Amino acid sequence: MPSSDFHLQLQKWAQKYGPIFSLKLGSQTLVVLSGPDGVKDLLDKRSNVYSGRPAVFIREFGDDLNILMRTNDETWRRQRKMYHVQLNVNVADKYIPYQDFESKELLWDLLMSPENFNLHLKRFTTSLASTMAYGWRTTSVDLPQWIEGYAVAASQMQIMDWYPILRPIFRRLPSKISGIQDEIIRLKNIEEHLWFSLMQDAQDRMKEGEMNESFCRDMLLENMSEGKDQLTPKEIAFNAGHAWAGATDTTYNTLQGFLKAMILFPDVQREAQKEIDSVVGKDRLPEWTDLANLPYVQSCVKETLRWSPTTITGGMPHCVAKDDIYMGYRIPAGASILQNVWTLNSRVRTPREFDPTRHFEDRLSSQESAVQADSNKRDHFTFGAGRRICPGLHVADRSLFITISRLLWAFDITPEMDASGQPVPIERDAITPGFIVAPMPYKCTIRPRDEMRAKIIDSIWKSASESLDENDNYNGHLHRDGA
Numbered sequence: 001m002p003s004s005d006f007h008l009q010l011q012k013w014a015q016k017y018g019p020i021f022s023l024k025l026g027s028q029t030l031v032v033l034s035g036p037d038g039v040k041d042l043l044d045k046r047s048n049v050y051s052g053r054p055a056v057f058i059r060e061f062g063d064d065l066n067i068l069m070r071t072n073d074e075t076w077r078r079q080r081k082m083y084h085v086q087l088n089v090n091v092a093d094k095y096i097p098y099q100d101f102e103s104k105e106l107l108w109d110l111l112m113s114p115e116n117f118n119l120h121l122k123r124f125t126t127s128l129a130s131t132m133a134y135g136w137r138t139t140s141v142d143l144p145q146w147i148e149g150y151a152v153a154a155s156q157m158q159i160m161d162w163y164p165i166l167r168p169i170f171r172r173l174p175s176k177i178s179g180i181q182d183e184i185i186r187l188k189n190i191e192e193h194l195w196f197s198l199m200q201d202a203q204d205r206m207k208e209g210e211m212n213e214s215f216c217r218d219m220l221l222e223n224m225s226e227g228k229d230q231l232t233p234k235e236i237a238f239n240a241g242h243a244w245a246g247a248t249d250t251t252y253n254t255l256q257g258f259l260k261a262m263i264l265f266p267d268v269q270r271e272a273q274k275e276i277d278s279v280v281g282k283d284r285l286p287e288w289t290d291l292a293n294l295p296y297v298q299s300c301v302k303e304t305l306r307w308s309p310t311t312i313t314g315g316m317p318h319c320v321a322k323d324d325i326y327m328g329y330r331i332p333a334g335a336s337i338l339q340n341v342w343t344l345n346s347r348v349r350t351p352r353e354f355d356p357t358r359h360f361e362d363r364l365s366s367q368e369s370a371v372q373a374d375s376n377k378r379d380h381f382t383f384g385a386g387r388r389i390c391p392g393l394h395v396a397d398r399s400l401f402i403t404i405s406r407l408l409w410a411f412d413i414t415p416e417m418d419a420s421g422q423p424v425p426i427e428r429d430a431i432t433p434g435f436i437v438a439p440m441p442y443k444c445t446i447r448p449r450d451e452m453r454a455k456i457i458d459s460i461w462k463s464a465s466e467s468l469d470e471n472d473n474y475n476g477h478l479h480r481d482g483a
């Protein structure tokens, strides 16, 4: 197993062994799907047996309420249903006022200090996620560090995933030898306390009559009505927390990929700006309602998700519930099923070219595209598949279109120049290691396209920020007015 560029090794193996092959990790089997048909035939069509999650060791600490990791049991079904009810295509528009507002601040931040573009993108995505999850904004980028702590602890314990037989021994190790167990318990306690206090805060604000929409508030309201699929308070607290976590890095990394593509493919940037100028004009920002009239920009969003997939191996593997046969191969019960997203997204002609025209005929939303009967026509595989497909994809579609169209309307995005006037080179395919990846840090120059646009950004942000209270938070009118 390579310690870096795992996706490239998977691609090589797919070229050698075909669209389905397996790896033996200790005593465990990992089946790798690298072709659209395998994804459709197994994860979609046989979703009754391919929708579990592998029993990774870290799940044994705490109550296993992280929906991404939980297997598809009764609790997952209720948790997932709540996501569906609150984030489906008919209700996803309720978050547009937040996307509108936060993207206005993003434009203004970039106007003021473009050299800090990465920090601004991070604040933007974190704040967007916290407003959608809880209804309050994040004005700084000091994220809870325990999320990263988890990733480190989980990777240190990977051997226990490959050899489950070692788990009882590991659990008996004195903490001064293992140390990791204590660290995980500490992180779990921090997490639990945080999710509960945030939910409590949402409840307090509801009592005070606050009107702002949020996933947490809407779950609490939904749960008050009679129904057989009630969630416990702890399940609500964890659902909200994991919506926040699920929405943050994914959107942040995807936007970093977009800016990088614009530097590397200036003709695409110009073409998209031309479309925006002819449809939207100079005097106003693009809106979600412009989607149908901006096919090239919508194609840029699709191409960003294809070209720079943050969930490069599908986020978290699925797990198969019983022995199965596919294309003559036996897939054993309990095997993990990994979506080789990098390879799946690279099956097009000239895959490392950022070419929105390949999506030009495809006006489908991410959800519609992901369930197309002809799986070869799917725009990309970055949101996963089957019953575990990302439930936040309608919200993500809106966040990405609103932000990308506005960045293109407002700015020219170009490479940074060195002292001799030459562009600082950027390695096209360099990405961070891990399972949720981002482009390796790069430099770029972001300038308003003209003086008038700079003035418009300034005045739009000034008037938007008038709707904030003394704590820089929404004052409750934001949603109702859509202002």
Ligand code: HEM
Pocket: 067, 068, 069, 080, 083, 087, 242, 243, 244, 246, 247, 250, 251, 254, 310, 311, 314, 315, 316, 317, 318, 382, 383, 384, 385, 386, 387, 388, 389, 390, 391, 392, 393, 395, 396
């Ligand atoms: C560009 C943005 C995003 C990308 C690329 C992305 C990608 C993914 C992927 C690949 C999965 C696993 C799918 C599978 O197992 O087949 C997933 C799961 C999930 N995503 Fe997203 N996501 C994004 C945004 C969001 C947002 C905005 C939210 C919430 C508002 C969200 C919430 C979740 C949740 C809760 C799960 C776990 C679902 C389950 O295991 O049943 N994601 N996402």
